Amino acid sequence: MKKYIVFMILAYATALSSCEDSKTSVPPETMTVSPSSATVKIKEVIGIHAVAYPKEANQQFVWASSNPAVATVSEEIIAGMSVGRVTGISEGNAVITVASAENASLKSETAITVYKVPTESIRVFDDVQVAPGEQKVVEIQVLPDGATDDELVWTSANPEVATVKDGVVTGIAIGGTTVTVALLADPSMNRTIKVDVGISFPFKGPHLISFAAPYVLSALNFDTGGEGVGYHDNSAGNSGPYNYRSANGDSNSPDVDIENNAYGGNVGWSAAGEWLAYSVDVIDEGDYSITAKVARSSGDCAFRITVDDVIHTNNMVAPSANDWQNWIDVKATPSIRLTAGRHRVVFHFNNDSNFLSMTFEKAN
Numbered sequence: 156m157k158k159y160i161v162f163m164i165l166a167y168a169t170a171l172s173s174c175e176d177s178k179t180s181v182p183p184e185t186m187t188v189s190p191s192s193a194t195v196k197i198k199e200v201i202g203i204h205a206v207a208y209p210k211e212a213n214q215q216f217v218w219a220s221s222n223p224a225v226a227t228v229s230e231e232i233i234a235g236m237s238v239g240r241v242t243g244i245s246e247g248n249a250v251i252t253v254a255s256a257e258n259a260s261l262k263s264e265t266a267i268t269v270y271k272v273p274t275e276s277i278r279v280f281d282d283v284q285v286a287p288g289e290q291k292v293v294e295i296q297v298l299p300d301g302a303t304d305d306e307l308v309w310t311s312a313n314p315e316v317a318t319v320k321d322g323v324v325t326g327i328a329i330g331g332t333t334v335t336v337a338l339l340a341d342p343s344m345n346r347t348i349k350v351d352v353g354i355s356f357p358f359k360g361p362h363l364i365s366f367a368a369p370y371v372l373s374a375l376n377f378d379t380g381g382e383g384v385g386y387h388d389n390s391a392g393n394s395g396p397y398n399y400r401s402a403n404g405d406s407n408s409p410d411v412d413i414e415n416n417a418y419g420g421n422v423g424w425s426a427a428g429e430w431l432a433y434s435v436d437v438i439d440e441g442d443y444s445i446t447a448k449v450a451r452s453s454g455d456c457a458f459r460i461t462v463d464d465v466i467h468t469n470n471m472v473a474p475s476a477n478d479w480q481n482w483i484d485v486k487a488t489p490s491i492r493l494t495a496g497r498h499r500v501v502f503h504f505n506n507d508s509n510f511l512s513m514t515f516e517k518a519n
């Protein structure tokens with residue numbers, strides 16, 4: 156029985172192939188090619204379609220370019236049809252000749268004009284924020300789409316802070332720098348992108364600390380990055396529930412307990428072990444004092460501050476003014492020496508005090 160089936164299949168296949176043979180034996184008499192002319196950008200690829208008649212005739216073609224330095228052509232078979240893929244190489248003119256594979260004298264042509272698209276600009280999007288050891292792709296766009304010259308050269312202003320290769324930035328060390336992207340064919344066309352390397356990043360910053368004037372940093376403007384990065388909060392949700400963070404574009408800090416008040420809002424519902432991080436940028440290197448505004452309904456307010464993971468103040472304890480909104484100034488002593496550049500200041504709660512702000516100013 157099996158043998159019989161095999162025989163039947165073989166017979167069917169033979170019949171099919173003889174049918175194919177009879178098809179290709181129809182000589183092609185005419186042919187068309189479409190389009191008969193086309194303009195192509197350098198690097199652009201277009202398709203040219205050829206058909207031989209009668210339709211039963213051999214649909215195989217031979218493709219050739221009169222000037223491969225201007226435009227090349229290669230054959231691609233799509234759904235049994237022979238398609239010529241023409242690629243623009245350089246400015247100029249070329250003729251693509253399509254000939255019947257069965258009858259070389261039967262041929263048709265497409266006139267190709269290849270043109271250059273001048274680059275107009277490089278568009279950049281956002282600044283880059285990246286952690287040390289992390290990589291981020293810089294989003295840019297060469298305009299217009301299809302510009303002939305779109306090869307780019309990337310450089311970092313400070314490879315000790317961040318390196319860049321083919322548009323991918325790698326964070327090396329905490330700090331700030333810039334990367335520049337320039338058009339290889341015309342380096343005067345370039346854009347510079349700010350790169351921040353850090354564990355967390357300023358919210359509503361930069362927070363610029365200088366000798367010129369005291370800087371009041373609202374407790375609400377702790378760093379972005381979320382739980383464990385910009386803050387640590389023990390309880391789910393915002394007991395405030397003032398939606399200052401999400402209203403200002405940070406939906407990643409939902410658990411910090413923020414309430415509104417006459418001073419723009421404070422962090423409350425705090426507990427020992429909770430903390431808030433603030434990335435500040437010091438302009439003038441030197442000695443600064445940090446004064447925190449805190450409040451509590453009764454008993455002492457207690458907190459400590461670390462700068463770049465080094466303890467700046469141990470447990471600061473100050474008697475409260477016995478009201479959750481009656482703010483007292485607690486100056487962290489001694490003053491702290493800050494070098495110019497980025498620093499991470501962390502306010503640690505040691506009990507359930509309310510926290511309004513920290514003021515940085517030149518130490519006396």
Ligand SMILES: [Ca+2]
Nearest residue numbers: 390391392410
């Ligand atoms: Ca909470």
Ligand SMILES: [Ca+2]
Nearest residue numbers: 388412424425
């Ligand atoms: Ca809390």
